[in-house]
Amino acid sequence: MDACAPAIASAAQRHPDSLAKIKTAARxxxxxxxxxxxxxxxxxxxxxxxxxxxxLHYKDKRECYFAFIDDARVEFHTFMQARIVRTNVIExxxxxxxxxxxxxxxxxxxxxxxxxxxxxxxxxDDPRTSSAARRWGMDWAEMLRQDIPATCDPEIVGQAIVGxxxxxxxxxxxxxxxxxxxxxxxxxxxxxALKAQPD
Amino acid sequence: MDACAPAIASAAQRHPDSLAKIKTAARxxxxxxxxxxxxxxxxxxxxxxxxxxxxLHYKDKRECYFAFIDDARVEFHTFMQARIVRTNVIExxxxxxxxxxxxxxxxxxxxxxxxxxxxxxxxxDDPRTSSAARRWGMDWAEMLRQDIPATCDPEIVGQAIVGxxxxxxxxxxxxxxxxxxxxxxxxxxxxxALKAQPD
Amino acid sequence: MDACAPAIASAAQRHPDSLAKIKTAARxxxxxxxxxxxxxxxxxxxxxxxxxxxxLHYKDKRECYFAFIDDARVEFHTFMQARIVRTNVIExxxxxxxxxxxxxxxxxxxxxxxxxxxxxxxxxDDPRTSSAARRWGMDWAEMLRQDIPATCDPEIVGQAIVGxxxxxxxxxxxxxxxxxxxxxxxxxxxxxALKAQPD
Amino acid sequence: MDACAPAIASAAQRHPDSLAKIKTAARxxxxxxxxxxxxxxxxxxxxxxxxxxxxLHYKDKRECYFAFIDDARVEFHTFMQARIVRTNVIExxxxxxxxxxxxxxxxxxxxxxxxxxxxxxxxxDDPRTSSAARRWGMDWAEMLRQDIPATCDPEIVGQAIVGxxxxxxxxxxxxxxxxxxxxxxxxxxxxxALKAQPD
DNA sequence: TATGAATGAGCATTCATTCAT
DNA sequence: CATGAATGAATGCTCATTCAT
Numbered sequence: 031m032d033a034c035a036p037a038i039a040s041a042a043q044r045h046p047d048s049l050a051k052i053k054t055a056a057r058x059x060x061x062x063x064x065x066x067x068x069x070x071x072x073x074x075x076x077x078x079x080x081x082x083x084x085x086l087h088y089k090d091k092r093e094c095y096f097a098f099i100d101d102a103r104v105e106f107h108t109f110m111q112a113r114i115v116r117t118n119v120i121e122x123x124x125x126x127x128x129x130x131x132x133x134x135x136x137x138x139x140x141x142x143x144x145x146x147x148x149x150x151x152x153x154x155d156d157p158r159t160s161s162a163a164r165r166w167g168m169d170w171a172e173m174l175r176q177d178i179p180a181t182c183d184p185e186i187v188g189q190a191i192v193g194x195x196x197x198x199x200x201x202x203x204x205x206x207x208x209x210x211x212x213x214x215x216x217x218x219x220x221x222x223a224l225k226a227q228p229d
Numbered sequence: 230m231d232a233c234a235p236a237i238a239s240a241a242q243r244h245p246d247s248l249a250k251i252k253t254a255a256r257x258x259x260x261x262x263x264x265x266x267x268x269x270x271x272x273x274x275x276x277x278x279x280x281x282x283x284x285l286h287y288k289d290k291r292e293c294y295f296a297f298i299d300d301a302r303v304e305f306h307t308f309m310q311a312r313i314v315r316t317n318v319i320e321x322x323x324x325x326x327x328x329x330x331x332x333x334x335x336x337x338x339x340x341x342x343x344x345x346x347x348x349x350x351x352x353x354d355d356p357r358t359s360s361a362a363r364r365w366g367m368d369w370a371e372m373l374r375q376d377i378p379a380t381c382d383p384e385i386v387g388q389a390i391v392g393x394x395x396x397x398x399x400x401x402x403x404x405x406x407x408x409x410x411x412x413x414x415x416x417x418x419x420x421x422a423l424k425a426q427p428d
Numbered sequence: 429m430d431a432c433a434p435a436i437a438s439a440a441q442r443h444p445d446s447l448a449k450i451k452t453a454a455r456x457x458x459x460x461x462x463x464x465x466x467x468x469x470x471x472x473x474x475x476x477x478x479x480x481x482x483x484l485h486y487k488d489k490r491e492c493y494f495a496f497i498d499d500a501r502v503e504f505h506t507f508m509q510a511r512i513v514r515t516n517v518i519e520x521x522x523x524x525x526x527x528x529x530x531x532x533x534x535x536x537x538x539x540x541x542x543x544x545x546x547x548x549x550x551x552x553d554d555p556r557t558s559s560a561a562r563r564w565g566m567d568w569a570e571m572l573r574q575d576i577p578a579t580c581d582p583e584i585v586g587q588a589i590v591g592x593x594x595x596x597x598x599x600x601x602x603x604x605x606x607x608x609x610x611x612x613x614x615x616x617x618x619x620x621a622l623k624a625q626p627d
Numbered sequence: 628m629d630a631c632a633p634a635i636a637s638a639a640q641r642h643p644d645s646l647a648k649i650k651t652a653a654r655x656x657x658x659x660x661x662x663x664x665x666x667x668x669x670x671x672x673x674x675x676x677x678x679x680x681x682x683l684h685y686k687d688k689r690e691c692y693f694a695f696i697d698d699a700r701v702e703f704h705t706f707m708q709a710r711i712v713r714t715n716v717i718e719x720x721x722x723x724x725x726x727x728x729x730x731x732x733x734x735x736x737x738x739x740x741x742x743x744x745x746x747x748x749x750x751x752d753d754p755r756t757s758s759a760a761r762r763w764g765m766d767w768a769e770m771l772r773q774d775i776p777a778t779c780d781p782e783i784v785g786q787a788i789v790g791x792x793x794x795x796x797x798x799x800x801x802x803x804x805x806x807x808x809x810x811x812x813x814x815x816x817x818x819x820a821l822k823a824q825p826d
Numbered sequence: 827t828a829t830g831a832a833t834g835a836g837c838a839t840t841c842a843t844t845c846a847t
Numbered sequence: 848c849a850t851g852a853a854t855g856a857a858t859g860c861t862c863a864t865t866c867a868t
Contacts, residue, residue, distance in 0.1 A: 197395070
């Protein structure tokens with residue numbers, strides 16, 4: 031009888047971090063295939079675990095997806111915060127930001143889509159955190175408060191910046207444009223928009 | 230002789246509009262619920278038709294969805310083209326454009342999401358037309374060609390404008406901002422960005 | 429009004445033999461694809477007629493299939509009867525028979541399968557004519573009556589002949605054997621079986 | 628230590644025999660009703676299992692059918708091999724063979740149809756094992772090699788024997804003939820055909 | 827805690843048949 | 848007699864989830 035104990039104990043330990051494995055697999059599959067083309071079964075198989083293990087950690091597939099989204103959003107936010115240094119020269123802040131987005135995008139292909147996604151996946155009545163875009167826009171608003179012309183609503187300006195950046199990232203590769211071009215053009219454009227009027 | 234004509238004409242199609250009914254229903258449901266929460270059956274029921282009729286017009290659900298997207302994109306493009314008058318005053322062009330987007334959005338709630346959507350719904354290997362965003366951005370590039378600083382790539386500028394506008398539309402209602410505020414702020418911002426440098 | 433009359437009249441005449449066209453198409457498709465892979469729609473399209481026309485001639489698909497089978501059986505029987513001349517030399521009768529089967533098979537590829545088929549397609553409770561095989565076997569029995577050893581039941585002998593011939597036809601092409609080989613071997617074999625014992 | 632062993636063994640498969648149950652049910656229904664009148668659902672219901680279980684074992688209905696056919700063919704071959712003893716007296720070999728076919732047919736009603744069936748059910752381009760008939764014929768060819776007149780191709784002879792036997796089995800019951808009659812007649816017939824010529 | 831065989835509601839799609847013209 | 852758009856019951860199959868081990 032005792033002989034069993036160690037076996038059981040070690041079995042319990044065998045996957046001490048099954049949640050972490052599932053999160054990794056879920057992130058990989060959700061970004062690569064999207065919510066509807068990823069089955070819980072695919073996730074656990076990718077994680078090297080049994081199917082049932084999924085439901086030890088998540089009530090259902092949606093919960094897993096939301097956890098993935100929340101993690102990704104925090105990660106993106108942290109990533110960007112760590113990389114943007116507020117300087118007096120707005121061009122530099124913008125250029126750094128764009129470089130950071132590209133860096134994030136390279137490290138985590140297709141993840142930004144999920145981060146930015148409107149939760150259109152689910153019924154709108156779902157009381158879910160809104161897209162990360164709003165928060166990101168608010169960061170910009172905060173950062174630029176004093177640079178923004180008094181007649182402009184900072185939040186709207188923040189959204190505009192975020193929208194412009196994200197759209198250029200999305201389409202940038204489809205257009206022939208190099209990243210340097212995108213960064214240069216966008217920096218120039220946004221800087222001019224934000225600079226206090228000469229008059 | 231004449232007596233034959235109407236008979237022949239009416240005999241041609243018993244319900245000459247089953248496709249039109251299906252298109253209307255599909256548009257309604259795809260925008261309201263999205264692709265994955267709309268069953269062909271829902272579409273035909275909404276259209277007041279039998280299930281089988283769906284497959285008289287479309288090979289499968291995907292084909293119907295793509296037809297919907299294509300129609301919506303053409304419609305959006307036409308709508309915008311008809312509403313934008315190129316003037317010398319760039320502020321007015323921008324403001325008109327924003328007003329037009331709002332008008333389109335009001336007439337077709339949630340449709341813009343579909344129009345703008347990256348075809349992330351399906352395997353990227355699908356040789357589908359890319360998002361309408363790119364085309365819309367190119368229209369802007371065309372329109373502004375002479376106003377854009379020589380150092381800027383017009384296409385990138387176009388994408389930036391489109392991204393800013395769309396993002397503000399999306400988040401505009403979630404933020405407290407009124408439409409007038411959004412239009413005014415964005416107009417001012419974009420105009421400043423696009424205006425030739427004083428120097 | 430009168431102008432319509434000739435048009436109508438000629439329309440009525442346009443397909444004076446829609447049944448014949450349907451029979452031809454049904455035969456082609458049933459033999460090529462089999463019952464379950466042939467839709468009434470395919471038959472009428474092949475016949476160059478409207479779908480509804482099918483039900484002007486047959487109550488349902490089964491009825492059409494049975495009509496096809498019956499026609500094919502009659503045709504096969506007639507074909508064989510016309511080609512077999514009873515001689516005193518049994519070898520010659522057998523060889524002629526085999527040649528005739530090959531001829532029929534060439535003129536009507538795959539049709540023999542349908543002719544011979546056990547009506548396994550449908551519930552056995554269906555009061556359908558049994559396979560053509562039995563009748564064919566009885567023809568042989570009739571023909572050979574006096575040649576058959578008294579201890580043998582002629583019907584059984586007939587079935588055995590038919591089974592041997594059909595099986596050799598079916599597998600003949602899959603084996604490397606030439607038709608001449610098959611005919612020669614089978615003729616020799618059957619003739620020996622049927623010949624009265626020397627003693 | 629011992630206490631663990633049974634637990635592990637039993638844990639391996641909760642219902643270790645769902646495949647076996649499905650095979651049994653599939654065999655029953657495919658033979659009774661045929662491929663096209665048997666739904667996967669019928670099979671699992673007969674097996675006392677849920678619908679989904681079917682697809683745990685087979686990719687689709689065809690795969691299940693082919694597995695059934697292959698099993699049946701192996702079983703038939705094994706059954707026959709076990710029952711035929713090669714003797715010097717050819718009559719006895721033939722009579723044993725016929726008795727064995729009847730025994731198999733009794734134990735497995737209608738199964739022989741499936742075993743013998745030309746794979747006409749599916750597109751001929753399917754790279755499936757050909758009918759069991761050919762193999763069975765080759766067994767005969769092998770067995771009789773030295774008895775067969777030099778002028779005859781053994782494979783053709785094998786096919787002829789198989790065809791004759793199968794046809795008599797099929798029609799035997801429809802004719803009034805008793806099994807004894809069939810066996811006696813066919814034995815006599817085949818033996819005479821195969822016996823070396825007196826001259 | 828971990829497993830994976832089992833489940834069955836649900837889905838996209840087909841096709842024999844009808845009927846207004 | 849001829850048509851073909853329309854139908855909807857029925858099919859093969861999927862997949863999120865459960866639970867005995």
